[in-house]
Amino acid sequence: MAKPMEKYTWRDLNVGCVIDEPGSSLEYKTGDWRNLLPVTDYSKCTKCGLCWLFCPDNAMKPKDDGFFGPDLDYCKGCGICAQECKFAAIQMVEDKK
Amino acid sequence: MKKVGIEVSLAIAEAAKLARVEVVSAYPITPQTHIVEHLAELVADGELEAAYLNVESEHSALSACVGAAAAGARTFTSTSAQGLELMHEILFIASSLRLPIVMVLVNRALSAPLSIWGDHSDVMAARDCGWIMLFCENGQEAVDSVIMAYRIGEDRRVLLPVAVNIDGFTLSHVIEPVEFPDQELVDSFLPPYKPLFTLNPERPVTMGAYGMPEIYTEAKYAQEMAILNSKAVIKEVMEEFGKVFKRNYRVVETYNLENSELAFLALGSINENIKTAIDILKAKGTNVGLISLRLYRPFPSEELLEVLKNVKRLMVVERAMPQGATNSPLFNELSAFAFHNGLNIIMENYIAGLGGRDVDPQEFVNIALNPFKKDGKLNYKIIGVRE
Structure with missing residues (x-):
């Protein structure tokens, strides 16, 4: 989207609200929905990548050191990563942002 | 052009053929049955080059039409009463995705008590779904309305589905004199459907995306403007139909x-x-x-x-x-x-x-x-x- 959603008038919308711009969902930052923040204890983490595989928003990202961490622009704090972690390395804590 | 005596349901199927529909998806229900039976025959006999989709319900019938229309096909369906109710949620999707599907709605009473006979309880329960709605008094109007419906719905200024209402039995099952227009004239009046957006991997688009509170009101307003503005196009199409086919209609x-x-x-x-x-x-x-x-x-x-x-x-x-x-x-x-x-x-x-x-x-x-x-x-x- 070329401008914030709240700037669109009805005339700006495509017929049937078709989105003809692939990947435009990246412009909608879902991170501000978050109440809980995933915090990884890297001493328990085995870099297995299950958190990355299961994250429904592709918000758990591989880092240069091989570990994984949340992209806070998109992480909604759903806790699926913590639920799926086989080593209890991820805890959901209150996000005091 | 000479008039022929024909059951109105069969005449409607012939009108869909004249409109060169490409996809037919319907589930048989009285009193709509003869329309879709005859279309199935026309496809099976090779007289109509169209995909005839056998589906398991009316919900699927209209859903398949939505998919086919989104892929750019000229699409036809037909139903009655309980079938229309089973389609209900998809009625809104077809209109808000702005897909020019044409449905012949053979008006029938809703259960209960179970009735297969005609009245307008079905259409009145679906009157505000964002579809253009036409009503027909006789078989000739039904044939002409199907042809006009595609021309209206597919107009770039409209892009909306159209329901052509005919009364169950009192119209669908009677034999009436009908004058069929020549195929060449229909072809000149109704050129092939050129969709504005289609589901095509070469140019990916999203249809039916989520509408946040920031955008939903504007989306519905745009749709309302489309159906309100469609009236001018409907009148224009009726006028042109009169010039080409010498039968005049008014709204x-x-x-x-x-x-x-x-x-x-x-x-x-x-x-x-x-x-x-x-x-x-x-x-x-x-x-x-x-x-x-x-x-x-x-x-x-x-x-x-x-x-x-x-x-x-x-x-x-x-x-x-x-x-x-x-x-x-x-x-x-x-x-x-x-x-x-x-x-x-x-x-x-x-x-x-x-x-x-x-x-x-x-x-x-x-x-x-x-x-x-x-x-x-x-x-x-x-x-x-x-x-």
Whole structure:
């Protein structure tokens, strides 16, 4: 989207609200929905990548050191990563942002 | 062009063939059955080059039409009563995705009690789904309306689905004289469908995306503007149809209204019975007119105002119950319309022809001569009900 959603008038919308711009969902930052923040204890983490595989928003990202961490622009704090972690390395804590 | 005697259902299937539909998806239900049976035959016999999708329900039938139309195909479906109700949620999706599907809605009473016979309870339960709605009085209108429906719906200024209403049995199952237009003329009037957006991997688009609170209101407003603005295109298409095929249609039709302050107003084939009553009344020296809404959605406000300008008493005849509302659906809408336009008209609400009950033209003669007076119990009169 070329401008914030709240700037669109009805005339700006495509017929049937078709989105003809692939990947435009990246412009909608879902991170501000978050109440809980995933915090990884890297001493328990085995870099297995299950958190990355299961994250429904592709918000758990591989880092240069091989570990994984949340992209806070998109992480909604759903806790699926913590639920799926086989080593209890991820805890959901209150996000005091 | 010569007229042939043909069952109206078969004529409608032939009209879909003339419109060169590419995808037909429907689930058989009485009284729509003969339309889709004949289309299946035409496809199986190689006379119509179309994909005929056998689906497991009406919900799937319309969903398949949505997919086919989104992929750019000229798409046809047809249903009745319970079938329309099963389609209900998809009706809104077809219109808000702006897909020009054409559906012939063979009007039938809703259960219960189970009835396969005609009335307008089905369409009235689906009247505000964002579809353009046309009503037909006879077989010729049904054939012509199917052809016009594609031209209207596919117009880039419109892009909306169109429902062509015909009465179950009293229209669908009767044999009528029908003049079929030549294929070449239809082809020139109705060029192949060129969709604005299609599901095509070469140019990926998203259809039916999530609409956040920041955008939903604007999306619905855009859709409302489309259906309101479609009326000008509908009139334009009807006018061009008249020039090409020499049969003229208007969004609001009248009969013997010129010198009458007293008028009936109704939808569909019951109007032919009312016309017979009007002729009987005229022979007895009473002038009564008829207003027939060929176009019901978008509501033809300006055209209706024009024909109502000399009317002092309006008898609204409907084939649907109020179901707990103050009056039957069209009457309620007309009451609000009259009030907001400052019309000083005595309006009477008559309900007739429920679940296939025959209505004799004499009943309309009686109504015209003996106005219904509210007796404190009901705001309307049900013709012929045994109390």
